[in-house]
Amino acid sequence: MTIEPLPVPRWPACRDPGRDLLVVAVDTPDSAMRDVARRLVRAVLREILGPLEFVSRPGQAIRPVNRESPVGISVSHENECSLVAVNFSGPVGVDLLRLPDRPDWQAEIPALAETYLGPGDAREIAGRPSHERVACFARAWTRHEARLKCRGLGLEEWGAALEELLSPCRVRPLLLPAGYVGAVATLRVAEIPAL
């Protein structure tokens, strides 16, 4: 079963009132320094969230001030583009990766996939022709990161216990401009605690 990629509108965008999940792309400077990007993202979040206050501290995931709030927020930055994901009915995780033109770490991909993504993805990536491997890895990586962020977990070595934790996540690829790969994860509807 293939899952439809989710289109990502460029900010400013409107929230479809029928959907709880909103993912937007925010243009940011071409810089690895994220200060400007973070500011822009916070401004976008303020517009999306309105009166809902959130906490944003470097090194920590953005979250609503009110811990009881069902609203999930997730942000991912790359040079020239940041993704802002807001789920009004539960946790969310989003991840963005800019595909490098010629990654100097292509040789590391099998080991990285085996260690962090688990045997399933590792097999999938290894089975691809070499020119597709980076993109395949990037897709798997963003899927994995999005799920980790959705569960509020940091990156760790893959393990079955981790997979158990991640298993309730529903992850969708994102439709992004060429050169970017991204994914968004939410909890399956059945897993969202009753409000």
Place this chain on the structure above:
Amino acid sequence: MPALPSRLCGPETPDLIRNEVLADLFEATAARIPEKIALIFAERELSYTQLNAAADRVASRLIAAGVRPGQIVGLWLPRGIDLLVMQLGIAKSGAAWLPFDADTPVDRIKVCLDDADGAGLVTVADIGALGRRCWLAADLLAPHPEPLLRRRDSAPTDPAYVIYTSGSTGKPKGILINQGAICHFLRSENAVLGIAEEDRVYQGFSVAFDMSFEEIWISYLVGATLWLAPREVATDPEALPAALIDNRVSVLHAVPTLLALFTCDVPGLRLINLGGEACPQAIVERWARPGRRVFNTYGPTEATVSASLAELQPGQPVTIGRPLPNYGLLVIDAAVENGLRLLPQGETGELCITGPGVAAGYLGRPDLTAEKFLANPWPTSGHESRLYRTGDLARIDEQGQIHCLGRTDDQVKIRGFRVELGEIEAALTRQPGVGTAAVILRQDEGIERLVAYLIADSGEATSSPALRGALVAALPPYMVPSHFEMLDEMPRLTSGKIDRKALRTRPLELPAGAPGDSDSPETPAEEILFAALARLFPGQVIRREADFFTDLGGHSLFAARLASSLRQEARFAGFSVRDIYVHRRIGLIAEALGATAEVSFDAGASEWLPPPAHRRWLCAIAQAFVLPPLVGLRMGQWLAPFFTYHYFTGDPDDSIPLAVAISVSVFLVATLLSFIFAILGKWLIAGRLKAGSYPLWGLTYFRWWCASRLIEGAPAYMLSNSPLNIWWLRALGARIGNETIIGNVTLRAHDLLDVGNGVSIGNAVNLENARVERGQLHLGPIGLADDVCIGSYAVLEGHTAMDRYAHLEAQSALGEGLAIPPRRIWLGSPARDVGEFDPASVPPRPEVSETRLAREGLFYVLGMLATAALFFMPVFPSFMLVDWLDNEPNSLPFPLQLFKYFALAFPGTAVLIVGTILSSAILRWTLMPRLQAGSWPVHSRVYCSRWLVNQIQESSLNILHGIYATVYAPFWYRLLGAKVGRDAEISTAQGLVPDLLTLGDETFIADAVMLGDEEVDAGWMTLKPTVISRRSFVGNGAYIPDGTVLPENVLIGVQSRAPANERIKSGDTWLGSPPINLPAREQTAGYPEALTFRPSRLRRLGRALVEAFRIISPHALVIAVGYTVVLNVMPLTDAGRWQDVFTLLSVAGVLFGISTIVFVAVLKWLCIRRYKKHSVPMWTPFVWTSEAITSLYVGMAVPNLMNYLRGTPWLPVALNLLGCRIGRGVYLDTTDVTEFDCVRIGDYSELNGLACPQTHLFEDRVMKIDMVSIGKRVYVGPRTTVLYGAVVGDNVRLGPLSLVMKGESLPAGSRWHGCPAAPAVR
């Protein structure tokens, strides 16, 4: 229509311009509301009267010292009430103050005081270096004799305060504001703000910043109360809002940056006044709400605090509003050299201010004053004669709102302080080694910071720490750049000016420091780490204090790559990416790396030589010779009484009661003999085994194996938890002290168990002190000191020890080589210290007399024999029934006889089973007392009752084991006294106390669950009620501690331990030992409830029939074989050929054993063919059939044959017959296999006792089946479970009581342990 000129005037309000000084404002309020609290700081409060009196003393002393109106007095005190008292004191003296921030360096104070020609400095300590008079606050505040001196002749034209701002030439410039201007400002601004006497106003600004007048002096004007924050609160964006809430502050003046950092709202704020820097739109959206007014004020110090003000509304653009009353704002062409030109409205130009607030000019700087303060060519009133050029770019929109658009020069505002970047640049270029310097303001995390770009001077070297040190000594802290960056070349515009825009967009190199500034590695770990970082971040500076994420710009993929590359070094194989996330800073990561215990990817794992095939087959042949007598011995136990009964019946005059009596006696003798044979055989064959390593399939191995199988042939479960068990284990070579209670344990090398006095060992504990690893049998001692306690389902390997009072909790694993110190409690797999055991926490062990011990010994012996005999009785009615049905014995050929008796045995077995159920129920409800929750000594009637109840349960299950996991199981448990809800599924639950067990509707208890067994420790037994609520699920091999109350819909995972009651919530999932809470679980969707929870009547009936067959058929087969054999052997007895009788009985027993596996295999191939990956809901014939085959395998093939094959090369052969794919030379000490075709084990792997490839699980009443793939030369420790979907690579080592999760893939050569399995760290 011509455009209007860019000119706005505030309301003309002449009554705001009065003949007054600051002190007059305050004194009027103090006279009006003397008792009102003026100041609050921590625990200290001052009323307006008290504040007035204190300031009067200060003023009097200053006047006495010669201070007069017109003079300037420095003010330098830490934040607090005294600072405000001193400020007021200076005001009351009529003089002006020159405030300094508490952090200002002395050098700068001196520069400013010299510039202003100050009369002296009010401070807290004498500063000799100033060369000016210092008044100490303590002295000024001291009690003062009357009369007090008071100011005279002060006028609105006298200076009120001087504030220094940084000057672009490097020299600060003083702005002098007179009394009339500031008094007017206070009235003018508050005419709009409307701060009132009832307000509580936060005082947070430094008095060196003129927004502090809005806080302090508007409050004094109206009689409001000021709340001063302690310094640590004022700068903490988390603590400050909380403090504002706690102190009921209603008015907040702040810079937007501070407000943006607030982590929560302050509901009590009715007014927020922002100023000092540009206000972002988002602040308004976040903070404006009904009942709260948010203002944005604008104004340079030169025009007295503020000149314009806007009330901000959400959704509307932020402006600086309109002029305050009596102020005027104009936008002129910034190119003033061609004369002043008022721009048309809408055009952008330089903003100018007119009105009574415009200062006289800069102190002692006529040139600068002339440049910025000009005569106003467009006056409308007397106080508009002059205008001040702000240097800010602005535009007036159609609505008459002023928009501020940045600076016309290089002046910036940071944290409310106005900073000329040139002043900092000048200070930098004065430092040795610096050629050109450019300082710019950058945004970082929404907080502005200064960054200095430097070109090094040829020859001289400098470093950022040195520069920072020099600047800190010369400039106020807000002017010291946060970062310094060395450039090879300064970007410049064609005009030759520094291209600040290029600098602003340039990516920042962090952490601060020039290239080459990297720290040099000092430890081996640092060397590896720094080298890895250099590859990851080429050209970047690597310093210990740098943060991997924020300073180096790392993100998760970088962290993953770093951890992976570090692990390439074998030494650091245990390093985890988590260490990077936890430590973040490079230095700390290096420490963590250094401390990483080495995970051994044991090179030896692939190097050991498997035992040679000839030795294996030699052993196999020897074992094949021993197997028939072993199996025959077991068969004899039931064939002998069978034979006896038929020997004494059959003739019309035979007495059936006599035959029954003799038959039961033979059964009891056979049972006792099995114990005696085991003891004799063990000593004859194995002797006393010593700790050590012996070759697999070698002689010692063979002796150990023989003894083990012999010992297991005895029904030792009948002895458990009684003194009989101690005698039995002692007889087999264990050394066991007195007053020790041992449950139904497995013990692999009896000679190597040393148990002290008063020890308690729970049920189903596995003392696995013999195991096979890498082609060797390892025998190791277990030493348990006095008063040790081991919980149920614990695993101990050899070479372990527990010191006095040590506790190993249930479902925990103590691996080889570990020892628990005295009084420590260890828990989990692998076991970890979790706390101290206090022997005083249990009541003292009651004294017990010798006679009581003797009486109890007799009770246990008789109890054991009686229950054994009693539960043998139901076979007789079934014999009688078969005899009655069988009217023409011995008239058919042998195979047909077998079929005939198999058919006849069905009704007979039904009688047997009903009889067994009835006798246990009758016993249970007549003789036995109901067990209650509580604690009793182990020498008490209650303990004996519990033991007897357990005996009845165990003995009856000998016949009824097929009932587990069937629709009949709930009825059976209800009959025993348990409360069992509708549609509960109960598989092989152990240890349960029926009287105290409640199972809710639709609960599921999977195989081998230890369910609320009693706890025994220190001579006391504790019983508690255990409750499993509706739809809760307990996985295979889980441990539910006595007294657990599982709420509804809880899942306890495979081989897990239920947590303490207070930790469990309805709907939780818990996994592992110690258990971890998994926040959510996989939902199996898509199956209708009719196949999971709500089956139709037809399905219930179908399942009931299949399960009835599965319960009855093993016994029917036994009876059929028994009849056929006995009837064919009987003629020999008439001939007196007793030797032939025994031989034939033995051969028949062995053949029967073999036939059981053939029976299961045939049934399996007929019904299932091959097992493959599959998900099937529970109420389907496939599941019933599959479970029936499993049940027949476990109930028939395992006890009669497979168990004896454990540890022989024949077991893999037998399992392969059933469909497994097990390679060469595999050592298997376990028969726990269910879906045979789904098990793959590579050559020379070693699966130790009770290890289990778990090829199916029931999840949400759906049976999921998948492959378990174990590679070559894998070691699997005792009680370790590998769940379906897992792939265990070659040469992997799995420690004891480990759990390999679904779908997990363990890379070749890795070592794992724990529940759930994690990489093993040595």
